[in-house]
Amino acid sequence: MQIDWNELHKYRENNRVEAKKAVGGLPRSIWETYSSFANTVGGFILLGVEEQEDKSLRAVELPDPEKLVTDFWNTINDRQKVNVNILTNKNVYIVEADGHRIVVIEVPRADRRDRPIYIGADPFAGSYRRNGEGDYHCTKDEVRNMMRDQSDVSQDLRVLEQLDLDAFDYESVRRYRNRLQNLRPDHVWENLEHIPFLQKMGCVGRAESGTLHPTAAGILMFGFEYEIVKEFPAYFLDYQEHDDETTRWTDRVVSNLGDWSGNIFDFYYRICNRIAHDAKTPFKLNGITRIDDTPVHKALREALANALIHANYYDRRGLVIHRYPKKVIIANPGSLRVSISDAVSGFSDPRNNTLVKLFNLVGIGERAGSGVPNIYAVWKNEGWQEPKLEEQFNPGRTILSLMLSPQDNRKVAIKSGDKIKVAISEVKKKAIVDYLSEHGSCKASELSELLEVNASRTKVYLKELIADNLVIADGANRNRTYRLK
Numbered sequence: 348m349q350i351d352w353n354e355l356h357k358y359r360e361n362n363r364v365e366a367k368k369a370v371g372g373l374p375r376s377i378w379e380t381y382s383s384f385a386n387t388v389g390g391f392i393l394l395g396v397e398e399q400e401d402k403s404l405r406a407v408e409l410p411d412p413e414k415l416v417t418d419f420w421n422t423i424n425d426r427q428k429v430n431v432n433i434l435t436n437k438n439v440y441i442v443e444a445d446g447h448r449i450v451v452i453e454v455p456r457a458d459r460r461d462r463p464i465y466i467g468a469d470p471f472a473g474s475y476r477r478n479g480e481g482d483y484h485c486t487k488d489e490v491r492n493m494m495r496d497q498s499d500v501s502q503d504l505r506v507l508e509q510l511d512l513d514a515f516d517y518e519s520v521r522r523y524r525n526r527l528q529n530l531r532p533d534h535v536w537e538n539l540e541h542i543p544f545l546q547k548m549g550c551v552g553r554a555e556s557g558t559l560h561p562t563a564a565g566i567l568m569f570g571f572e573y574e575i576v577k578e579f580p581a582y583f584l585d586y587q588e589h590d591d592e593t594t595r596w597t598d599r600v601v602s603n604l605g606d607w608s609g610n611i612f613d614f615y616y617r618i619c620n621r622i623a624h625d626a627k628t629p630f631k632l633n634g635i636t637r638i639d640d641t642p643v644h645k646a647l648r649e650a651l652a653n654a655l656i657h658a659n660y661y662d663r664r665g666l667v668i669h670r671y672p673k674k675v676i677i678a679n680p681g682s683l684r685v686s687i688s689d690a691v692s693g694f695s696d697p698r699n700n701t702l703v704k705l706f707n708l709v710g711i712g713e714r715a716g717s718g719v720p721n722i723y724a725v726w727k728n729e730g731w732q733e734p735k736l737e738e739q740f741n742p743g744r745t746i747l748s749l750m751l752s753p754q755d756n757r758k759v760a761i762k763s764g765d766k767i768k769v770a771i772s773e774v775k776k777k778a779i780v781d782y783l784s785e786h787g788s789c790k791a792s793e794l795s796e797l798l799e800v801n802a803s804r805t806k807v808y809l810k811e812l813i814a815d816n817l818v819i820a821d822g823a824n825r826n827r828t829y830r831l832k
Contacts, residue, residue: 355391355404362479363390366404368397369450373418376482378429378466383475383482384454385433385464386493387740388686390477395449406447415450416441427468431461459684459696462493470494476740489741492659496684501700502659503564506552507578510561514574516608517541523569523612526709545569548708549701564701567660572602572609581680583665584611586618592671602665611655611702615711622670623647643751646725647675650747652712653719654679656702663742673752682743687736693720722749729753730777753777775800776808780817780831788821788830 358364365380377392384390395409409415416439423432438453457464463485466473474485474493485493495502520541528537536547542559545551550565566575575582583603587596600617602609607617623644651668658666659681669676684696695718697703706712719736726734726749735748775798782797783789795805809829812818819832 358391359404361388362477362481363388364393364404365390365481366393366396366398368407369394369409369415370407373415373422377419378422379475379482381423381429381452381454382464382466382473383477385457386462386474386485387456387477388738389454389456392452392454393449394452395447396444406445406449408447409449412441412448412450419450419452428466430465430470430473431457433457433461433464456686459493459496460499462496463490478740483741486741488661488663489743492662492681492743495659495661496698501564501698503562503567503699503701504549504552505563506554506560507563507566508554508558508560510566510570510574510577512542512551512559512561514561514566514571515541515545515569516571516610516613517569519569519608519610519613520545522616523705523709530710531708548705550705562701563660564699564705566610567699568610568612568702568705570608570610572605575610579660581663581665582660584609584614585665585667586614586621586670587668588621588670590672592674596669612705615651615655615706618668619648619651622651622668622675624670642725643729646722647749649712649718650675650677650722650749652706654745654747656699656706656712657681657697657745659698659743664744673750675749675751676746677749678744678746680743681745682738682740683745687738690719691723691736722747726750776812779808779812779829783818783829783831788828790828794829 355364363384365384367374367377367380369377373394377394380390380392384392393404394415395412396404396406399405419439422428423434433455434452438455440451441448442451443449463470463474466475471485471487471490474490475482476485476489477483524537524544527534536544539547542551545565546559548565550562550568551559552562554560561570563578566578572582584601586600588598589595590597600614600621602614607613654666654668654677658679662680664680666677666679668678681698683690684698685694703712712718723734726732730753732750734750735746737746737748738744739746778798779794782794791802791805791809794809795802798805798808809818809820813820817832818829821828821830
């Protein structure tokens with residue numbers, strides 16, 4: 348079997364390849380790298396390879412690759428050396444590279460129930476992770492966060508015995524119940540008093556002593572900010588609006604001002620419409636009533652809800668949202684509990700199941716992991732640049748970047764050959780529809796200037812829209828105008 352250096356290059360760009368010469372046996376640092384890859388997003392360890400000054404990889408003579416493989420298996424299965432072996436036979440193999448035989452060890456991302464993967468007997472002393480600088484020793488907070496994620500019990504059900512029931516903002520509770528009543532009239536818990544209602548919702552729990560206290564979900568959803576930070580010291584919600592990417596924010600909503608509750612339920616409703624402000628709204632009617640909601644607006648609200656619901660509020664940084672005229676960036680504390688590919692495919696593993704239920708009951712958020720795939724599907728349907736979902740570590744961050752304009756796509760797909768022509772055509776036609784939605788009618792010359800294409804190409808797009816029964820042409824020759832049907 349030959350190794351494909353070009354294929355490995357894309358992993359090296361993400362710091363997911365570690366080359367080790369290993370000519371004198373297994374290097375001691377191999378276990379730190381095993382731990383770091385397993386605790387982040389996985390990677391490749393190459394034994395019998397060295398990195399050149401120009402950062403290229405070169406295979407070197409490896410005296411006995413089979414012995415290295417045997418030694419590796421003996422050590423990784425020794426619980427005094429490594430706490431968990433997450434590898435199988437298919438993850439370790441010998442290949443040819445540059446005329447030499449080298450050992451390849453593919454380390455997958457460890458399941459969150461196995462993390463942290465650590466060296467020795469102490470997880471706080473032996474846990475590592477990966478970043479742009481290579482392997483680094485995990486902080487105690489990172490290890491604690493991984494330990495919290497091991498449990499299948501929802502983190503937000505924890506009863507907070509240090510908080511009393513007056514930690515709730517009961518105006519937030521009332522607003523929530525009003526929305527629930529409007530959406531689900533005659534709900535079985537509708538006539539309960541606030542405290543029994545909150546118990547049923549998982550927002551109040553009973554301590555071993557029998558006294559009632561807020562749960563983590565309850566205090567996050569309905570608590571006062573100054574009470575929330577008693578359990579979550581780094582809790583902070585920050586929404587910023589910018590005119591462009593070079594200037595400071597022009598408007599801002601933060602959770603710690605004291606002039607509103609500061610909880611995640613009220614934060615959602617304070618910004619759910621503002622976050623989608625720059626998304627185009629085509630002209631649609633339901634009878635004589637204009638419909639201003641679109642799949643893009645719904646997807647942006649879904650992204651906001653996902654960030655609030657799935658955040659790890661024990662992590663060191665707060666939730667921050669930047670809204671630019673053509674882009675929204677949502678960054679929440681905590682890494683994903685599944686891989687990015689699984690999240691995009693629709694596999695969900697929420698750490699705050701009670702928050703999921705609370706938002707779902709008032710029509711916010713999607714169940715069964717459909718939220719992220721739906722966001723990707725909406726952006727694809729719009730012809731926009733694919734959303735970018737990424738993770739960062741130390742501290743853990745999940746970042747979703749969403750472009751809001753088809754114009755940003757023109758530089759993205761140039762390498763796609765004939766497919767780019769189709770993509771550009773769809774983007775241009777959508778721009779025409781959006782323009783006509785805002786301006787009513789116009790001439791082809793106006794559209795040519797808008798699209799930055801010549802008159803003949805503009806007329807091709809218009810003919811296709813007319814054929815699709817979306818646009819109507821009025822008048823003839825130079826006086827011809829176009830409008831939506």
